[in-house]
Amino acid sequence: MSVLELHYDVPGDDFTRAGEASSAIKNKLKQIGIAPDIIRNVAIATYEGEINMVIHANGGTIDATVDANAIALVLKDTGAGIPDVELAMQEGYTTAQEHIRALGFGAGMGLPNMRRYTDEFELKSEVGKGTEVRMKVYIKK
Amino acid sequence: MKVKDLVQKTNCEVINEGDFEREVGSVYCCDLLSWVMGRAPADSAWFTVMGNMNAIAVAVLADISAVILVEGAAVDQPAIAKAIQQNINILRTNKTAFEAALQVHECIN
Numbered sequence: 260m261s262v263l264e265l266h267y268d269v270p271g272d273d274f275t276r277a278g279e280a281s282s283a284i285k286n287k288l289k290q291i292g293i294a295p296d297i298i299r300n301v302a303i304a305t306y307e308g309e310i311n312m313v314i315h316a317n318g319g320t321i322d323a324t325v326d327a328n329a330i331a332l333v334l335k336d337t338g339a340g341i342p343d344v345e346l347a348m349q350e351g352y353t354t355a356q357e358h359i360r361a362l363g364f365g366a367g368m369g370l371p372n373m374r375r376y377t378d379e380f381e382l383k384s385e386v387g388k389g390t391e392v393r394m395k396v397y398i399k400k
Numbered sequence: 401m402k403v404k405d406l407v408q409k410t411n412c413e414v415i416n417e418g419d420f421e422r423e424v425g426s427v428y429c430c431d432l433l434s435w436v437m438g439r440a441p442a443d444s445a446w447f448t449v450m451g452n453m454n455a456i457a458v459a460v461l462a463d464i465s466a467v468i469l470v471e472g473a474a475v476d477q478p479a480i481a482k483a484i485q486q487n488i489n490i491l492r493t494n495k496t497a498f499e500a501a502l503q504v505h506e507c508i509n
Contacts, residue, residue: 275478278457282486285461295442295463302461303437310434363450368434375438 263291263325269309271318274362280321281306291325293398300376300396301330307369308334308392314359315339316390325398329378332394340386348374348382401508403466403489406445409507410500412468412491415475416483422465424508427501433458440464445504447497451475456482456490465489468504470497 265287267280285302293301305321312319316338324331341347348370355365374380379395404420406412425443430436431450440446442463447470448455456479459467466489469475475490483490493500 274454277454278461281461282457299442299461299463306437306457306461307434362452362454363431363433364454366432366434368432368438372434372438 261324261326263287263323265321265323267321269312269318269321271316272313274313277310277313278306281309284321284323287323288325288330293325293330297330297396297398301332303376304373304394304396305332305334307372308332310364311369312336312338314355314364319389328399329395329397332377332392332396334392334394335389336391337389340388340390341382341384342386344382344384403445406466406504406507407491410493410503412493415469415490415492416480416488418466418483418487418489420489422489424465424504426508427505428464429497429501437462445501447501449473449497451479451490453479453482455479456486456488459488460486466491468493468500470495470500 269280281302288298316336319336322333350371351367353365353367359365377394378397381393384390401424403422424445426441428440428444429447431448437458440462443465445466446464447468451469451474469492472494
């Protein structure tokens with residue numbers, strides 16, 4: 260039984276709005292009484308995904324579904340895709356350009372953080388078609 | 401220690417007063433946002449030179465108690481606007497990240 264379903268469109272290449280979807284999800288989870296440490300894990304995972312979409316994929320979508328056991332997150336984009344997922348998952352590996360690094364991004368921690376702060380993490384990517392990330396953060400461990 | 405005590409003890413400049421009643425549990429220094437996102441403890445005082453709105457977004461999402469700009473680093477207007485909207489504390493000092501964090505660390509412990 261899902262208790263809450265949320266959908267957000269993430270605009271591409273707009274760093275001034277990056278984080279809005281993650282903040283909105285965070286606030287909704289707070290309203291329904293999810294524990295702060297669980298909310299923080301979701302916020303980190305969604306923000307990293309949101310930033311990745313802005314930097315690399317010209318935007319995308321975030322769907323969050325909450326049920327009694329977990330918060331399920333599905334992030335989809337129709338961007339360039341990731342040629343070597345294993346490499347992209349390594350801490351410190353980045354393809355972000357200099358002007359993006361100047362903003363403080365491009366540490367190569369985005370995907371590793373998403374995996375680290377979620378209980379389930381699955382990434383599918385096809386070059387030229389896009390990337391889909393499915394994550395779950397358990398409410399009951 | 402609360403943020404208001406931190407301000408009083410360190411004599412930081414207050415750029416935005418968000419929630420001064422928030423507890424400061426620890427200190428954290430770093431400028432790479434994803435690194436901060438993944439590693440900064442919740443309720444920490446975060447010492448950085450990044451004064452843009454993305455830094456404020458990180459502070460919101462990672463549950464940072466206060467963003468403390470070091471070495472007199474600049475903060476832009478969109479960042480201040482976002483901090484006001486999201487109730488985030490922004491402080492500033494002329495000390496280095498190390499000196500400022502050490503001082504706050506000693507106040508906490």
